[in-house]
Amino acid sequence: MKIAVCINHVPDTATKVNIGPDGKSIDKAGVNFIISPYDEIAIEEGLRLKEKHTGEVIGISLGGDAHKETLRKALAMGIDKAVLLKDDSVRDSFSVARALADYLKEISPDIILFGKQSVDSDHAAIGLMVAEMLGLPSASVVVKLEIAESNVTAEGEIEGGHERVEMKLPCVITAQKGLNEPRYPSLKGIMQAKNKPIEERPPTPPQNKVEVLSMKKPPAKGTGKIVGSDVCAVPELVRLLHEEAKVI
Amino acid sequence: MNILVIAEQRDGTIKKPSFESVKASKALADQLNANVIALLIGENVQSTANLGGYGASRVIVVENPRLAKYSSTAFSKIASEIAKKENAEIIVLPATALGKDLAPRLAVKLDAGLAADCTALRIENGTIIATRPVYAGKALTDIRVTSPIKIFTLRPNVFTAGESSGASAKVEHIEVALTDSDFGSIVTEITQSVGKIDVAEADIIVSGGRGLKGPENFKMIEELAEALNAAVGASRAVVDAGWRPHDEQVGQTGKTVSPSLYIAVAISGAVQHLAGMSSSKYIVAINKDKEAPIFSVADYGIAGDAFDIVPALTQEVKKLKGK
Numbered sequence: 268m269k270i271a272v273c274i275n276h277v278p279d280t281a282t283k284v285n286i287g288p289d290g291k292s293i294d295k296a297g298v299n300f301i302i303s304p305y306d307e308i309a310i311e312e313g314l315r316l317k318e319k320h321t322g323e324v325i326g327i328s329l330g331g332d333a334h335k336e337t338l339r340k341a342l343a344m345g346i347d348k349a350v351l352l353k354d355d356s357v358r359d360s361f362s363v364a365r366a367l368a369d370y371l372k373e374i375s376p377d378i379i380l381f382g383k384q385s386v387d388s389d390h391a392a393i394g395l396m397v398a399e400m401l402g403l404p405s406a407s408v409v410v411k412l413e414i415a416e417s418n419v420t421a422e423g424e425i426e427g428g429h430e431r432v433e434m435k436l437p438c439v440i441t442a443q444k445g446l447n448e449p450r451y452p453s454l455k456g457i458m459q460a461k462n463k464p465i466e467e468r469p470p471t472p473p474q475n476k477v478e479v480l481s482m483k484k485p486p487a488k489g490t491g492k493i494v495g496s497d498v499c500a501v502p503e504l505v506r507l508l509h510e511e512a513k514v515i
Numbered sequence: 516m517n518i519l520v521i522a523e524q525r526d527g528t529i530k531k532p533s534f535e536s537v538k539a540s541k542a543l544a545d546q547l548n549a550n551v552i553a554l555l556i557g558e559n560v561q562s563t564a565n566l567g568g569y570g571a572s573r574v575i576v577v578e579n580p581r582l583a584k585y586s587s588t589a590f591s592k593i594a595s596e597i598a599k600k601e602n603a604e605i606i607v608l609p610a611t612a613l614g615k616d617l618a619p620r621l622a623v624k625l626d627a628g629l630a631a632d633c634t635a636l637r638i639e640n641g642t643i644i645a646t647r648p649v650y651a652g653k654a655l656t657d658i659r660v661t662s663p664i665k666i667f668t669l670r671p672n673v674f675t676a677g678e679s680s681g682a683s684a685k686v687e688h689i690e691v692a693l694t695d696s697d698f699g700s701i702v703t704e705i706t707q708s709v710g711k712i713d714v715a716e717a718d719i720i721v722s723g724g725r726g727l728k729g730p731e732n733f734k735m736i737e738e739l740a741e742a743l744n745a746a747v748g749a750s751r752a753v754v755d756a757g758w759r760p761h762d763e764q765v766g767q768t769g770k771t772v773s774p775s776l777y778i779a780v781a782i783s784g785a786v787q788h789l790a791g792m793s794s795s796k797y798i799v800a801i802n803k804d805k806e807a808p809i810f811s812v813a814d815y816g817i818a819g820d821a822f823d824i825v826p827a828l829t830q831e832v833k834k835l836k837g838k
């Protein structure tokens with residue numbers, strides 16, 4: 268089974284975001300970058316599929332040289348091959364999807380795994396755009412995946428429940444927390460990853476359809492009111508919620 | 516000009532986020548001199564008339580027994596055909612599970628830019644400017660879609676639907692030819708947790724954290740939630756510990772929520788948690804550590820022991836509601 272995983276390189280979720288000098292993106296100075304948490308789940312699922320069905324796992328990231336760091340981590344987790352679609356330009360979700368789809372078309376995997384959402388831009392869109400570009404069926408926000416022969420059963424999260432999606436390979440999956448528990452790279456994996464090559468490819472140039480005009484921090488909350496420190500404060504809290512905030 | 520809203524119905528009822536999308540589209544339409552058309556896809560579609568009360572002038576219904584359950588491939592085909600037929604330049608969907616799944620496919624089919632999960636829309640010199648949170652709400656961007664066809668998905672609970680005006684829309688039934696190949700992926704079964712309110716849809720959320728010490732103590736959180744008709748949420752610490760299911764997790768790697776009231780009980784307020792809930796309209800923190808970061812985003816707080824305060828709060832709420 269040929270398994271592809273699309274992996275993004277994003278600021279650590281603990282980052283305190285500051286706006287950069289262009290006023291349109293974050294200030295990257297001093298920011299620690301990680302594999303986007305859902306993409307880590309996608310990588311783990313790819314490795315498990317390989318362990319079960321044999322084959323190879325190819326990790327793909329689109330971005331600048333810094334993304335090599337994330338691809339190295341994926342290699343250390345155990346993927347067989349890493350491809351950097353090397354590009355420093357500003358892209359919207361459509362342009363990222365186009366570049367990924369064009370490369371994926373060339374390698375035609377049996378299954379393509381994405382995170383359900385990249386925790387920087389939060390589009391939750393690229394996996395499904397790629398599916399549409401390649402004419403493949405998909406299941407999104409997947410917490411359970413089973414493949415028998417070419418039949419795929421995926422369980423996706425919806426409001427207040429789950430839905431079971433059935434389709435055939437080749438297909439696209441976007442991974443949600445709960446699908447698996449990503450492994451830590453072994454020391455051996457880390458050592459081996461150092462020597463594995465990262466293939467570099469020029470991606471399809473961007474043709475953006477969305478332009479970021481400005482980025483700012485959300486308005487700071489006014490300092491709240493500490494109503495008290497024990498049960499005596501409860502009636503006052505309820506009064507405030509009922510009369511002042513009018514939310515109950 | 517036409518604005519097409521892809522409304523969502525499950526089991527014959529239209530969900531609130533669809534009304535919010537229609538209402539927000541109507542606000543755009545009034546400024547752009549456009550019409551709002553709502554599209555409903557399914558089997559046995561009812562309650563169509565309601566959409567008129569929120570601003571749709573026409574409702575297009577595509578019915579077919581094969582559309583009883585969602586199919587990403589078939590629904591996107593239908594929506595794109597209707598969008599083309601109606602020359603819709605603007606397409607709006609609620610950013611629900613279904614809307615988030617459908618919109619990216621639609622964007623590709625219509626060669627349209629997608630503004631996902633918007634929290635505000637405004638018009639400046641005839642151009643729609645959308646606000647969308649990034650980095651789980653740690654920053655907000657203003658964006659513009661530059662392609663001729665533009666797609667917006669709107670975060671539930673942020674735009675207000677208000678009350679129906681009672682106006683009715685013209686309902687048209689349209690056939691779309693479908694073949695087996697349109698059903699590349701199909702939903703075969705839906706399991707709903709009965710009686711459970713999802714955090715992503717809830718108007719009030721009561722969340723518990725590690726300070727509750729064990730899963731058994733979530734009983735008091737559930738009781739408070741029940742008194743408030745609220746959903747139960749959780750921090751990642753308690754989800755990772757297996758005390759609560761992960762569909763209740765609020766935060767950067769859980770759900771992003773914007774209820775009118777969020778009550779955080781024994782949650783410290785780590786950045787990843789704050790990222791998912793700080794856009795709530797009102798926040799109440801109950802934490803015995805008055806230095807806990809959760810108080811920095813709270814409107815009201817009680818710096819005390821949750822084990823005393825929560826049961827008392829439940830009683831007081833019941834008293835208020837006359838239960």
Ligand SMILES: Cc1cc2nc3c(=O)[nH]c(=O)nc-3n(C[C@H](O)[C@H](O)[C@H](O)COP(=O)(O)OP(=O)(O)OC[C@H]3O[C@@H](n4cnc5c(N)ncnc54)[C@H](O)[C@@H]3O)c2cc1C
Nearest residue numbers: 724725726750751752766767768769781783787788803821
């Ligand atoms: C990649 C990544 C992603 C993450 N994503 C998320 C996410 O999506 N959501 C999320 O929530 N976290 C997330 N986290 C985890 C986050 O960093 C925190 O570890 C977590 O939110 C802490 O949960 P907590 O507040 O329940 O526990 P703690 O931080 O342990 O806080 C417990 C609180 O309870 C209080 N307390 C104790 N006893 C009582 C009592 N009797 N009465 C009242 N208060 C009491 C304490 O004062 C303390 O403030 C993420 C972390 C990482 C690294």
Ligand SMILES: Nc1ncnc2c1ncn2[C@@H]1O[C@H](COP(=O)(O)O)[C@@H](O)[C@H]1O
Nearest residue numbers: 273274329381382384385390391392393
């Ligand atoms: N630059 C990128 N390179 C490779 N994969 C990406 C990139 N950006 C996003 N993805 C993939 O697309 C998913 C969804 O991203 P998004 O639609 O931006 O939330 C991510 O979880 C990744 O799997």
